[in-house]
Amino acid sequence: METHLADFIKDTAEGREADAILRACVHCGFCNATCPTFQLLGDELDGPRGRIYLIKQLLEGRPVSEKTQCHLDRCLSCRSCETTCPSGVNYYRLLVIGRGLVEQRVPRSLAARATRLLLTEAVPRRWIFAPSVRVGRLLRACLPAKLAEKVPDIVTAKPWPRPAAHRRRMIVLAGCVQSTLTPNTNAAAARVLDRLGIALFEAPGAGCCGAMRHHLHAKAPALDDIRRVIDAWWPHLENGVEGVVMTASGCGAHVRDYGVLLRHDPAYAEKAARIAAMTRDVSEVLASEQEALSRLLRESGTDRAGRRVAFHSPCTLQHWQQIRGVVEGLLAAAGYRIVPIADAHLCCGSAGSYSISQPLLARQLRDNKLAAMTASAPDVLVTANVGCQTHLQSGGTTPVRHWIELIDERLNGVC
Amino acid sequence: MSLDFSTGDPRFAVDRPALIARLSVVLPADALLTVEEDLRPYECDGLTAYRCLPSLVALPENEAQVRAILRICHELRVPVVPRGTATGLSGGATPHPDAVVVSMARLKKILRVDPFSRTAVVQPGVRNLAVSEAAAPYGLYYAPDPSSQIACTIGGNVAENSGGVHCLKYGLTVHNVLRVRGLTIDGESVEFGSAALDAAGYDLLALINGSEGLLTLLTEVTVRLTPKPPLAQVVIASFADVRRAGEAVARIIAAGIIPAGLEMMDKKAIHAVEPYVKAGYNLDAEAILLCESDGTPEEVAEEIVRVVEVLDNSGASEIRVSQSEVERLRFWAGRKAAFPAVGRVTPDYLCMDGTIPRKRLADMLEAIEALSRKYALRCANVFHAGDGNLHPLIMYDANQAGELERAVAFGAEILELSVRFGGTITGEHGVGLEKIDLMAEQFASGEIAAFHRLKAAFDEDGLLNPGKGVPTLARCREYTLARAGTAPVTFVAPKS
Ligand SMILES: Cc1cc2nc3c(=O)[nH]c(=O)nc-3n(C[C@H](O)[C@H](O)[C@H](O)COP(=O)(O)OP(=O)(O)OC[C@H]3O[C@@H](n4cnc5c(N)ncnc54)[C@H](O)[C@@H]3O)c2cc1C
Numbered sequence: 001m002e003t004h005l006a007d008f009i010k011d012t013a014e015g016r017e018a019d020a021i022l023r024a025c026v027h028c029g030f031c032n033a034t035c036p037t038f039q040l041l042g043d044e045l046d047g048p049r050g051r052i053y054l055i056k057q058l059l060e061g062r063p064v065s066e067k068t069q070c071h072l073d074r075c076l077s078c079r080s081c082e083t084t085c086p087s088g089v090n091y092y093r094l095l096v097i098g099r100g101l102v103e104q105r106v107p108r109s110l111a112a113r114a115t116r117l118l119l120t121e122a123v124p125r126r127w128i129f130a131p132s133v134r135v136g137r138l139l140r141a142c143l144p145a146k147l148a149e150k151v152p153d154i155v156t157a158k159p160w161p162r163p164a165a166h167r168r169r170m171i172v173l174a175g176c177v178q179s180t181l182t183p184n185t186n187a188a189a190a191r192v193l194d195r196l197g198i199a200l201f202e203a204p205g206a207g208c209c210g211a212m213r214h215h216l217h218a219k220a221p222a223l224d225d226i227r228r229v230i231d232a233w234w235p236h237l238e239n240g241v242e243g244v245v246m247t248a249s250g251c252g253a254h255v256r257d258y259g260v261l262l263r264h265d266p267a268y269a270e271k272a273a274r275i276a277a278m279t280r281d282v283s284e285v286l287a288s289e290q291e292a293l294s295r296l297l298r299e300s301g302t303d304r305a306g307r308r309v310a311f312h313s314p315c316t317l318q319h320w321q322q323i324r325g326v327v328e329g330l331l332a333a334a335g336y337r338i339v340p341i342a343d344a345h346l347c348c349g350s351a352g353s354y355s356i357s358q359p360l361l362a363r364q365l366r367d368n369k370l371a372a373m374t375a376s377a378p379d380v381l382v383t384a385n386v387g388c389q390t391h392l393q394s395g396g397t398t399p400v401r402h403w404i405e406l407i408d409e410r411l412n413g414v415c
Numbered sequence: 416m417s418l419d420f421s422t423g424d425p426r427f428a429v430d431r432p433a434l435i436a437r438l439s440v441v442l443p444a445d446a447l448l449t450v451e452e453d454l455r456p457y458e459c460d461g462l463t464a465y466r467c468l469p470s471l472v473a474l475p476e477n478e479a480q481v482r483a484i485l486r487i488c489h490e491l492r493v494p495v496v497p498r499g500t501a502t503g504l505s506g507g508a509t510p511h512p513d514a515v516v517v518s519m520a521r522l523k524k525i526l527r528v529d530p531f532s533r534t535a536v537v538q539p540g541v542r543n544l545a546v547s548e549a550a551a552p553y554g555l556y557y558a559p560d561p562s563s564q565i566a567c568t569i570g571g572n573v574a575e576n577s578g579g580v581h582c583l584k585y586g587l588t589v590h591n592v593l594r595v596r597g598l599t600i601d602g603e604s605v606e607f608g609s610a611a612l613d614a615a616g617y618d619l620l621a622l623i624n625g626s627e628g629l630l631t632l633l634t635e636v637t638v639r640l641t642p643k644p645p646l647a648q649v650v651i652a653s654f655a656d657v658r659r660a661g662e663a664v665a666r667i668i669a670a671g672i673i674p675a676g677l678e679m680m681d682k683k684a685i686h687a688v689e690p691y692v693k694a695g696y697n698l699d700a701e702a703i704l705l706c707e708s709d710g711t712p713e714e715v716a717e718e719i720v721r722v723v724e725v726l727d728n729s730g731a732s733e734i735r736v737s738q739s740e741v742e743r744l745r746f747w748a749g750r751k752a753a754f755p756a757v758g759r760v761t762p763d764y765l766c767m768d769g770t771i772p773r774k775r776l777a778d779m780l781e782a783i784e785a786l787s788r789k790y791a792l793r794c795a796n797v798f799h800a801g802d803g804n805l806h807p808l809i810m811y812d813a814n815q816a817g818e819l820e821r822a823v824a825f826g827a828e829i830l831e832l833s834v835r836f837g838g839t840i841t842g843e844h845g846v847g848l849e850k851i852d853l854m855a856e857q858f859a860s861g862e863i864a865a866f867h868r869l870k871a872a873f874d875e876d877g878l879l880n881p882g883k884g885v886p887t888l889a890r891c892r893e894y895t896l897a898r899a900g901t902a903p904v905t906f907v908a909p910k911s
C-alpha cells in the first residue's frame with residue numbers, strides 16, 4: 001500500500017515499523033472474512049483492513065476523533081486476521097502503535113477512565129479481586145441480570161498432589177484471577193504432571209503476568225508486573241527448574257512476549273528473553289511427554305472414554321501462540337471424541353476486559369460461540385484459558401471447564 | 416495518488432446536505448457514513464492504485480433500506496456505486512466523488528439451502544465460501560471458487576462473473592446462477608432467470624452476470640449446488656522451463672482430458688507463497704502445474720494415470736500426487752493465497768487478467784519476460800492455465816515516483832498482446848475502471864454504442880456505477896487515435 005507518513009512519526013523507530021507493516025498490506029480483504037467484529041457489524045471500519053486504513057490516516061497526519069478510537073476499541077486483539085493474512089501483515093503491532101497515538105490525542109470520558117482504572121488496579125491484585133468476587137456471589141441474587149451473570153460461580157479445587165521428590169520441576173503461574181475463579185486448573189495440571197514425574201509449583205509473589213494492564217495501555221505498571229514475575233521466578237530458574245508451564249493461554253501468550261516487552265531494559269532484558277524461551281503451554285508440555293502419557297492412559301481404565309467434547313481454542317492459543325490441533329490431539333489420545341465446531345477460528349468475546357468495555361459485542365460473540373459449541377449436543381465443553389472459561393460459563397448452564405481437567409480425570413479418576 | 420475522474424461530468428450536481436438529510440430518515444445512524452475519517456477506508460477495492468473519496472457510504476441491512484436509498488438517489492440524481500466486500504481487482508467498487516457507495520456486506524443471510532433441488536437462495540453479501548459451508552452437511556458445494564472465495568460476496572461474483580480454479584470443469588458464475596433478484600436505479604424490483612433450467616424470452620440472466628453493478632443492484636441470488644465428488648486428487652508437476660509447462664497444458668486438453676482444475680505458477684509466484692503456506696512446492700522449478708481430477712475413485716485413478724503420462728511425456732522434472740485430502744488442500748492453499756502472498760516480496764502489485772488461446776501460453780510467458788526487462792519491473796505469473804486465463808502480477812513500489820505508471824503501461828501491453836493473440840482483456844476480474852480504455856482495443860465503436868443503449872434501457876441517467884465497464888465513445892476515439900500514434904495515450908490512470 002502506498003504510504004506518506006507524517007513528519008511527527010516518519011523518522012522514529014515506531015514510524016518505520018508501522019510503515020513497513022502498512023506497506024505489506026495489499027488490501028485483499030481476506031482478513032475481514034475471519035474477523036469477529038467485521039462478521040457482526042459488516043462495516044469496513046470494524047474489520048482489520050479498515051482499521052489498518054484508519055491507523056494509516058492517523059500516521060499520515062490526518063485528524064482523528066473518537067470515531068477512530070471507537071473502531072480501534074472494538075478490536076478484540078484476537079489476531080485471527082494475522083492467521084488469515086497471506087501477506088504476513090503484523091496487524092497487532094500496528095494496532096498497538098495506533099492505539100497508543102489515539103490515546104494521546106482523543107480524551108476519554110470520565111466514566112471510561114474510571115472503569116479502566118478499576119480494571120488496571122483491582123483485577124490484577126488478588127487481595128482485592130478475590131474478596132470482591134466473594135461479596136459479589138453473596139449479592140448476586142439482588143443484582144440486575146446483566147451484572148449478575150458477570151459474577152462467577154464458586155468453584156472448589158480438588159487437592160494438589162502431595163509434594164513428591166521428583167527430579168524434574170516446573171513453575172506454574174498462579175495468575176491474578178485464575179486462582180480465585182478456576183482454582184482446579186493448576187491443581188489438575190499439577191496432578192497430571194505429577195503422574196509424569198514432574199513436580200509443578202507456584203512461586204509465591206509472582207502475581208499477575210501483566211497482560212491485563214498491558215492491554216489497557218497502562219505501560220509502566222504493566223512492565224512492573226513483568227519485573228515482579230521475573231524476580232519471583234528467577235531464583236528457581238537458576239536453581240534447576242526446567243521451565244515455566246502456562247495453564248491460561250492468555251497469560252502464556254503474554255509471558256512469551258516478555259523478551260520483546262523488556263528489550264529496552266538492560267537490567268531485565270536478558271532474563272525476560274530467557275523466561276520467554278522457557279515458557280510453554282501445558283498442552284505443549286504434555287505433547288512432548290507423549291510416550292509416558294500414552295503408557296499412563298493405557299494403564300488407567302477407559303471409563304471416561306468416548307465422551308463427546310467441544311473444545312474452544314482461545315485466540316491466545318490458536319492465533320497468538322499459533323498452537324493448533326495439540327489439545328485436540330491430546331484429548332483424542334485420551335479417548336475423548338472431539339466434536340467439530342463451526343467458525344472455530346472466531347473469538348468468544350472474552351478478550352481480556354472486552355466483556356466489560358464492549359458488553360454488547362462480547363455477549364453476541366459469547367452466545368454465538370456457545371451455540372456453535374453445543375450444536376451437536378456434546379457431553380462436555382472445554383477451553384484453555386480462564387478468561388474464555390468464565391466468560392462462556394456466564395452465558396449458559398452447561399459447565400465450561402479447562403481441558404486439562406479431563407486428562408486429569410482420565411489419569412486420576414473423578415474424586 | 417488518487418483518482419480524479421469527476422471532471423467533465425456535470426450530470427451530477429449533488430446537494431450533499433439535502434441528500435444526508437433524506438438518507439438519515441431511512442437509515443439508522445450507524446448505517447450512514449458522512450465524514451472523511453470514516454469514508455477514507457472505503458476509497459478503494461483490491462486495486463489500491465485507484466482511489467477516490469466517496470461522497471457518502473450507506474450500509475443497508477435489508478432490501479427495503481436498499482430500495483429507499485436507490486429511490487432517494489434516483490430522485491436527487493445522485494450516482495450509486497454498489498460494493499460487496501471490495502476484493503475486486505479492476506476497481507469496480509472504486510467510489511465516484513459524487514456517489515453514495517452502497518455496501519451490501521450486511522445483507523448476508525443464507526435464506527434457503529435445498530438439498531433436493533440442489534439450490535441455495537442467498538442474500539448478495541453472503542461470502543462465496545459461506546455458501547459451500549452451508550451446503551456441506553448435504554454433501555453439496557458451490558462450484559465457482561475464486562481464490563478470494565473466503566472473502567468475496569456472491570453479489571460481487573455475479574457482478575464480475577467470477578471464475579476460479581474449478582471453473583474449467585464446472586463453469587463460471589454464470590453457469591451456476593439460476594436466478595437473481597435486484598433493484599433498478601429507480602428502486603423497482605426485477606427478477607431474471609428461474610429455478611428451472613431455462614426460462615422464456617431473452618436470457619437476460621446471462622446479461623446480469625458480469626454487468627459490474629451497471630444495470631441493477633442485486634439483492635438475492637439463487638445458485639446451483641454441485642454434489643461433492645467422492646474423491647479428488649491433485650497432481651503437481653514441476654518443470655525446468657516455462658515453455659514446456661505451457662505445452663503440457665495444451666497437451667492435457669488435446670488428450671481430451673477435462674481436469675477439475677489446471678493451474679500454473681511460475682518461479683516468482685512459487686517463491687512468494689511457499690514460505691507462508693509450506694505447500695511443498697518445488698523451489699527449483701521454473702514453473703509448476705497443478706492438475707486436479709475428481710469423480711469416483713475409479714474415474715480418478717484412471718484419469719490420474721493419463722495425466723501423469725502426458726506430464727511425463729511433456730518433460731516434467733518431478734510429479735507428485737496428493738495422497739490425502741489434507742495434502743490436496745495444502746497443495747491448493749498455495750495457489751489460493753498466491754496474490755496476497757506476493758505482497759510479501761513487493762509492497763504493491765497490479766494483477767492483470769487477460770485470456771489467450773492455450774497454445775499461446777508459452778509465447779505469452781516469453782513476451783512477459785521481455786516486457787519485464789523493458790519496464791524494469793518484476794512480474795510473477797499465476798494462471799488458470801486450463802482456460803488460458805492469465806494473471807501476471809506486476810510488482811511495483813507505489814512510494815517510488817513513476818513505478819505505478821510503468822506498471823500500468825506494462826499491464827496494458829500484456830492485454831493488447833492478449834487481444835492480438837486472439838484472446839480478451841478480461842477473463843474474470845471485469846473491466847471496472849482499470850481496463851476501460853482497453854475496451855476500445857477489444858470492441859468496435861458500433862459495439863460500444865450498443866452497450867450504451869443497453870445500459871440506458873436499465874439506467875437512463877447513468878447513475879449506477881458511472882465511469883466503469885464501458886467507455887464513452889469519445890474516450891474510445893481518443894484511445895484509438897493514441898494507439899495509432901496521433902495522440903498521447905492517457906489511461907484512466909491514477910494521477911499524481
Ligand atoms: C487475492 C484475490 C484473489 C482473487 N481471485 C479471483 C479469482 O480467482 N477469480 C475471480 O474471478 N476473481 C478473483 N478476484 C477478484 C474478486 O475477488 C472478484 O471479482 C469478486 O467477485 C469480487 O467480489 P466482491 O464482493 O469483493 O465485490 P466488490 O469488489 O465489492 O465489487 C465488484 C463489482 O461488483 C459490483 N457489485 C458488488 N456487489 C453488488 C451487488 N450486490 N449488486 C450489484 N453489483 C454489485 C461492484 O459495483 C463492482 O463493480 C480476486 C481478488 C483478490 C483480492
Ligand code: SF4
Pocket residue numbers: 024025026027028029030031032048049052084085086087088089091755758
Ligand atoms: S489479509 Fe493481510 S494483506 Fe489482505 S487486507 Fe488483510 S492485512 Fe491486508
Ligand code: SF4
Pocket residue numbers: 034035036037038047048051074075076077078079080081082091
Ligand atoms: S485482532 Fe481480531 S477483532 Fe481485531 S481486527 Fe484482527 S480479527 Fe478483527
